[in-house]
Amino acid sequence: MKMLAFCGIDCANCPAYIATFENNDRLRIETAAKWSEMFRSSLKKEDINCMGCHSGGPLFSYCNECGIRKCALEQKIKETCAECSDYSCQLLTEFHKMLQDEKKLLDRLHSEIEMRS
Ligand code: SF4
Numbered sequence: 001m002k003m004l005a006f007c008g009i010d011c012a013n014c015p016a017y018i019a020t021f022e023n024n025d026r027l028r029i030e031t032a033a034k035w036s037e038m039f040r041s042s043l044k045k046e047d048i049n050c051m052g053c054h055s056g057g058p059l060f061s062y063c064n065e066c067g068i069r070k071c072a073l074e075q076k077i078k079e080t081c082a083e084c085s086d087y088s089c090q091l092l093t094e095f096h097k098m099l100q101d102e103k104k105l106l107d108r109l110h111s112e113i114e115m116r117s
């Protein structure tokens with residue numbers, strides 16, 4: 001089952017979510033190493049705790065500070081940015097340059113919402 005973040009990332013498939021859900025320290029260590037390289041930062045296993053974008057926490061620090069998430073919460077978006085009247089805004093468009101699958105998914109959801117209205 002998918003658990004979509006506002007930006008279209010599937011949190012259910014994210015290693016931070018899986019490691020937290022399973023309380024899996026081996027996966028936390030692996031993810032901290034991988035993401036430290038990816039984000040050019042120095043993450044520790046304790047940093048890898050997240051119950052997903054729509055959860056009340058814990059939330060991985062980058063996602064907690066994410067401008068897209070903050071904006072969607074302010075706009076009272078229920079599920080994804082595909083619902084937004086400003087879809088796709090510049091912030092999301094920039095972010096989606098790195099995430100083509102998520103972009104395609106939200107484009108499709110947005111078209112479906114438009115067709116229904
Ligand atoms: S909110 Fe959490 S589960 Fe979702 S993508 Fe971010 S780190 Fe992964």
Ligand code: SF4
Pocket residue numbers: 067068069071072075077081082084085086087088089090091092
């Ligand atoms: S303005 Fe952009 S980031 Fe904010 S909710 Fe709409 S599409 Fe998402």
